[in-house]
Amino acid sequence: MLFFIEAVISGLLAGVMYALVALGFVLIFKASEIFNFAQGVMCLFAALTLAGLILGYTPFAEILHTLGLPSTWMPVFPLWLAIPLTIAVMIGLALLIERLILRYLVNQEPIILFMATIGLAFVLEGIGDLMWGSDVKPLDIGLPSGASDWMLDSFDIYVEKLEVAAAVIAAILVVLLTLFSQYTRIGRALRAVADDHQAALSVGISLRTIWVIVWSIAGFVALVAGVMWGAKSGVQFSLSLIALKALPVLILGGFTSIPGAIVGGLIIGVGEKVAEIYLGPFIGGALENWFAYVLALAFLLVRPQGLFGERIIERV
Amino acid sequence: MFYRETGDFKTSYAADAQIFPIALDRWAFWLALAFAFLAVPFLIDDYWEKSVLLPFMIFALAAIGLNILTGYCGLVSLGTGGFMAVGAYASYKLMTEFEGLNIFVIVLLSGGITAAVGVLFGLPSLRIKGFYLAVATLAAQFFLVWLFNKVPWFYNYSATGMITVPERTMFGIAVTGPAAPPWATYLFCLVLLTLLGFAAKNMVRGRIGRSWMAIRDMDIAAQIIGVPPLQAKLSAFAISSFYIGVAGALYFCVWFGAVEPTEAFGINQSFLVLFMVIIGGLGSMLGSFLGALLLVVLPILLKNLMVDAAGMAPVLARHFEITIVGALIVFFLIVEPHGLARLWAMAKERLRHWPFSY
Numbered sequence: 001m002l003f004f005i006e007a008v009i010s011g012l013l014a015g016v017m018y019a020l021v022a023l024g025f026v027l028i029f030k031a032s033e034i035f036n037f038a039q040g041v042m043c044l045f046a047a048l049t050l051a052g053l054i055l056g057y058t059p060f061a062e063i064l065h066t067l068g069l070p071s072t073w074m075p076v077f078p079l080w081l082a083i084p085l086t087i088a089v090m091i092g093l094a095l096l097i098e099r100l101i102l103r104y105l106v107n108q109e110p111i112i113l114f115m116a117t118i119g120l121a122f123v124l125e126g127i128g129d130l131m132w133g134s135d136v137k138p139l140d141i142g143l144p145s146g147a148s149d150w151m152l153d154s155f156d157i158y159v160e161k162l163e164v165a166a167a168v169i170a171a172i173l174v175v176l177l178t179l180f181s182q183y184t185r186i187g188r189a190l191r192a193v194a195d196d197h198q199a200a201l202s203v204g205i206s207l208r209t210i211w212v213i214v215w216s217i218a219g220f221v222a223l224v225a226g227v228m229w230g231a232k233s234g235v236q237f238s239l240s241l242i243a244l245k246a247l248p249v250l251i252l253g254g255f256t257s258i259p260g261a262i263v264g265g266l267i268i269g270v271g272e273k274v275a276e277i278y279l280g281p282f283i284g285g286a287l288e289n290w291f292a293y294v295l296a297l298a299f300l301l302v303r304p305q306g307l308f309g310e311r312i313i314e315r316v
Numbered sequence: 317m318f319y320r321e322t323g324d325f326k327t328s329y330a331a332d333a334q335i336f337p338i339a340l341d342r343w344a345f346w347l348a349l350a351f352a353f354l355a356v357p358f359l360i361d362d363y364w365e366k367s368v369l370l371p372f373m374i375f376a377l378a379a380i381g382l383n384i385l386t387g388y389c390g391l392v393s394l395g396t397g398g399f400m401a402v403g404a405y406a407s408y409k410l411m412t413e414f415e416g417l418n419i420f421v422i423v424l425l426s427g428g429i430t431a432a433v434g435v436l437f438g439l440p441s442l443r444i445k446g447f448y449l450a451v452a453t454l455a456a457q458f459f460l461v462w463l464f465n466k467v468p469w470f471y472n473y474s475a476t477g478m479i480t481v482p483e484r485t486m487f488g489i490a491v492t493g494p495a496a497p498p499w500a501t502y503l504f505c506l507v508l509l510t511l512l513g514f515a516a517k518n519m520v521r522g523r524i525g526r527s528w529m530a531i532r533d534m535d536i537a538a539q540i541i542g543v544p545p546l547q548a549k550l551s552a553f554a555i556s557s558f559y560i561g562v563a564g565a566l567y568f569c570v571w572f573g574a575v576e577p578t579e580a581f582g583i584n585q586s587f588l589v590l591f592m593v594i595i596g597g598l599g600s601m602l603g604s605f606l607g608a609l610l611l612v613v614l615p616i617l618l619k620n621l622m623v624d625a626a627g628m629a630p631v632l633a634r635h636f637e638i639t640i641v642g643a644l645i646v647f648f649l650i651v652e653p654h655g656l657a658r659l660w661a662m663a664k665e666r667l668r669h670w671p672f673s674y
Contacts (some may be wrong), residue, residue, distance in 0.1 A: 035447050062632055104650040110447070111392060112653045115594045115645065118587060122642025129635040244454070244583065251451045289462050293455030297440060300452060304444050314536055 006159075007273045013163035015269020016170045017232075020225035021246035022253065022261040023174070024218040029255045030194040031214040032102070035114045038121040040243020042090075042219055045128045047226030047235045049089050051137040053082040059131045079141055090219030098212045125240060134237065139230035166228045173224055174262065177217075186213060194256075248296035254306030263307060268292045319667045335517055352506060357499035365498035370571045371612045373505040374563050379592040379604035380516050381559025386590070387599035388520055389552035390532030391441050395453035397585035398460035399557050401577050402430045403564025405470050408479045411569075412472055419484040419491055423508065423565045430561020431554040433460075438553030442546060445535075457586055464577040480574040492569045501570045508566065512559060517601050519555065528552050529599070560589075595648050597655025606656040614641065 021043060028036040051057075056076035058064065077085065101120065105113055181187035192200040193210045201207060229239055249268050253260025275291045305311060324339050326332040336342040360369065378396060385391050406426035410417060417425075437456040441449055464470050471479050483493030490496040491504045519525050527548040530538035539545055568575050575581075588611060596607020618640060622633040652659050 062629075066628070066632065101646055101650070105653075108649075108653050111386075111594070111598075112649055114447070114450075115591070116649050118591070119642045119645030119649065122638050122645065124642075126635050126637075126639025126642060130632075130639065134631070134635070247451045247454060251448050255447065287462075290455060290458035293452070293458055297452050297455050300444050300448060301440060304448065306448070 003277075004274075007277050008270055009159055010163070011270035011273030012266055013160065013167055013269070014273065015249075015266040016167045016262075017163070017225070017228055017265075018242075018245050018249045018268055019262045019265025020166070020170050020173070020221065020228060021242050022249040022265055023177075023258065024221040024225065025246060025250055026253075026255065026258055026261045027177075027218050027221065028214055031190060032193075032211055033110060033113075034102075034117060035110065035255070036218070037114060037117045037243065038124060039218065039222060040246070041121040041124045041128070041240040042093075042222035043226035043229065043242065044235070044237070044240040045093070045124050045226075046086060046090055046219065046223035047139060047230035047239060048128045048132045048137070050082055050086045050141075050223065050227060051139045051230065051235045052132040053077040053085055054079065054139075054141070055137060057132050057137075062133065063130065086223055087220060090223060091216045094212050094215035094219055097215055098208060102211055103208065121240070125237070129237075136234045136236040137230075139227065139235050141227060141231065162228075162232060169224060169228070170262075173221065174258070177258070190214065245292065248292035251306055252296045252299050254308045257306070257308035260306060260308030264296075268295065271295045319664070319670075321668075333521075335521075349510070353503075357503055360498045360502055362498055365502055366571070367616060368612065369502055370505060370566075372608055373509045374566045374571055375589065375592060375608040375612060376605050377509055377512060377566070378560050378563035378589045379596065379608045380513065380601065381556045381563065382589050383593045383596075383599065383601070383604045384516065384520070384528070384559065385552050385556035386593055387597075387603075388525060388532060389528040389549065389556075391438075391549065391552065392447070392450040392590075393453040393556075394450050394583070394586045394590065395437060395456035395460075396560055396589040397581040397583060398457040399430050399434055399560040400564030400567060400585060401460050401464055401581035402433045402557075403427060403561030404568035404575060404581070405464050405479065405577075406430060406561065407565035407569055408472075408481070409470065411482055411484065419486060419504075419569065420508075422484075423562055423569070426565040427558040427562040430564065431558040434553045434557025434560075435550050438550055438557075441549050441553065454583070457583055461577045461581055464581075476576075478574050478576045479568065481569045484569075492573070494573060496570075505566055505570060508562065512562065513601070516555075516559065520601065524548075524551060532599075591645060595645065595655055597657030600655065600657035602660065603655050603657030606660070610656065611641075614644070 021039060024039045024042065025036060028034055028039070052059070053074075054077060056074050058074040097120065101116055105116055181190055189200070189205045189210060190213070192203070192205055193207065197207065200210075225242075226235075226239065229242055233239075245268075246265075249261060249264040251264075252267060253262070253264025272288050272291055272295075275295075276287050279287060279291075299307065319338075319340055321338050324337075326337075334342075336345055356369070378400060381399075382393065382396055385393050403426045406429040407422050410422045410425055411419075414422075437453065440452050444452055465477065471477055474480075481492045483490050483495060485491065486500070486504060489500045491500050520528070527538070527543045528551075530541070530543045531545055531548045531552075535545055538548070564581070567580070572580065592607035592611050593604060594607070595610060596605070597603025615637060618637045619633060622628045622636060623630055628636070648656075
C-alpha cells in the first residue's frame with residue numbers, strides 16, 4: 001500500500017512537470033488557435049540561454065572560433081541578472097516570431113500554422129545549438145534536490161525535493177496567470193481575444209500586440225518548465241522532446257483549458273507511473289513511451305473534445 | 317507560344333478524361349518516364365542510387381500515401397514512421413518465414429498487412445477530428461515502435477535487435493542485400509512507384525477519391541449527400557497505409573538492408589513525410605513527388621555546400637542544416653501555403669498566356 005502511495009505521489013509530481021509544458025501550449029492555442037509544436041524547443045532554448053549565461057558561455061562561440069574572432073569574452077552572470085536577461089531574450093523571440101512568421105500567416109488554415117511552428121522548432125533547435133553548443137549543461141539555480149527527509153522519516157515515503165519545489169512553483173505560476181488574466185487590462189484583452197477574434201478586433205484590441213504578449217508569456221512559462229526539467233536532468237537536446245509528453249496531457253485536458261492542462265497532467269503522470277509499476281513487468285517495460293497516448297486516446301473516445309475542452313459544435 | 321491547348325481536339329470521353337489533357341504535358345511525361353526506365357539504369361552509380369534516387373522514390377511513395385490520408389481525406393496523421401515500420405517488419409517476417417516467396421509479392425503483401433494495421437488505428441478517426449486525431453495517431457507511432465523493440469518475435473530473436481535483409485532475386489538478379497547492383501534496385505523501386513503512382517492518381521480521380529474529398533471539405537455535408545464516412549475514412553486509412561507500408565518495406569529491404577526501429581522509424585520520419593506533403597502541396601499527386609524531391613536533395617546540397625565547399629566542421633554544418641531547413645519550411649509556407657504544386661500550376665498558367673498576357 002505504501003508502495004502504491006509512493007507511486008501515486010511521484011506520479012502526481014511528474015504530472016505537474018508535464019502540466020507546466022502543456023500550459024504554454026494552451027496559452028497560445030487559446031489566444032491564436034495555433035497549435036504550437038515549438039513549445040518544447042522553446043523550453044530547451046530558454047533553459048539553454050539561462051544555463052549559458054550562468055556558466056559564462058559565449059554565444060555562437062564555435063562560429064566565432066571558426067572565423068578567427070575572440071570567442072571567450074562573456075562574463076559569468078549572477079543568477080539575479082541572468083534570469084531577467086533570459087526573459088528578455090524570450091520576449092525578443094516572441095517579437096521576432098510575430099514579425100517574421102505569424103504576420104504573414106494570418107487567416108491560414110490551422111495545419112499550415114502547425115507546420116510553420118514545426119519549422120520554427122527546427123530553427124530554434126539549430127540556433128540554440130549554434131549559440132550555446134550541443135554539450136549537456138548542468139543547470140543549478142539553487143533548487144533543493146535529493147529526497148525529502150521529513151517525508152522519509154515520518155511516513156517512510158520517498159519524495160524528491162525538486163519535484164515538490166516544481167509543484168509549488170507551478171501552483172504559484174498558475175495563480176499568477178489567473179490573477180493576471182482576471183485583474184489586468186492586458187489580461188482582459190487576452191480573454192477577449194480568446195473568446196472571439198472578430199469581436200476583440202472591433203473593440204480596438206490589436207491582435208498583433210496580443211500575440212506578442214501571449215508568445216512572451218508562453219516563453220516565460222517555457223523558461224520555468226525548462227529550468228525545472230533542466231535542473232532534473234541537465235540541459236540537453238532531449239529536453240525538447242518533453243513537448244511530446246505534453247501532447248497527451250493536452251488532448252486529455254482539452255486544448256483550450258488551463259485547469260484541463262493541470263488535471264490532464266496529473267492524470268497522465270499518475271497513470272503512467274502506476275502502469276509502469278503494475279503493468280510493465282508483464283509486457284516488457286518502457287511503457288512510458290506510449291502509455292500516455294493510449295490513455296488519452298481512451299479518454300477521447302468518450303469525450304472527443306477532451307475533459308475540459310469547449311464543446312465542438314458543427315454546422316453545415 | 318508553344319504551350320497551348322488550342323487545336324488539341326478531344327473526340328472521345330476517354331481522351332477528355334485522361335490524366336494529362338494537354339498534349340505537351342503528355343509528351344513530357346512519357347519522355348521523362350522513358351528516360352527513367354531506359355537511360356537512368358545505364359547511368360546510375362552507387363552514390364546516386366543510395367543517396368538520391370532510392371530515397372526520392374521511397375519517400376515519394378510514402379508521401380503519396382500520406383497525401384491520400386491528409387491531403388485528400390483531411391485526416392492529419394503523425395504515425396507515418398510507425399506504419400513504415402509495420403511495412404518493414406512485415407516484409408522481414410514474410411521473407412524469413414516463407415523463403416521461396418517472390419520479393420515483389422512480399423513487398424505488396426507487407427503493404428496489405430500495413431493497411432490492416434492502419435484501419436485498426438484509423439478507427440478513432442470516426443469520432444475524433446483535427447489536432448486531437450493528429451495527437452491520437454502519435455499513439456500508433458510510439459506504440460508500434462515500442463512493439464518492434466520489445467517483442468523479439470518480430471526481429472527473430474537476433475542479439476542486436478536489428479533486422480537484416482536476406483538476399484532475394486527477381487529474374488535471377490539480386491534486388492535486396494549488399495550484392496544487389498544499383499540499377500536492379502533502382503528499377504525494382506521504379507516499377508513499383510510507377511504502378512502505384514498510376515493507381516493512386518486514378519483512385520483520387522475516381523469515385524473513391526471524390527468521396528474522400530467530400531469528407532475532407534465537410535464531413536457532415538458529405539454524409540447528408542450520401543457519402544458514408546465510415547467507408548470513406550477507413551478506406552483512406554487502408555490505402556494510405558498500404559502505400560506507406562510498401563515504402564517502409566522498400567526502405568528496409570532495398571535501401572538500407574538493416575534497420576533498427578527507434579532510429580529508422582522514429583517520430584522524425586513522420587514529420588519528414590508530413591513536411592514533404594505540405595511543402596509539395598496537400599491534395600496533389602505531383603506535390604508528393606516535388607516535396608519528396610526537395611527534402612531529399614536539399615540536405616545533400618546543403619551538406620555539399622557547407623562541408624565540402626566551405627570546409628565547415630560537420631557538427632557545425634549539421635546545426636546550420638537544421639536551422640536552414642526549418643527556415644526554408646517557414647519560408648515556403650509563407651510564400652505559398654498550397655505548396656510547390658501550386659507554384660508549378662501558376663507557372664504553367666503564365667506559360668499558356670506567354671508572351672501575350674491578355
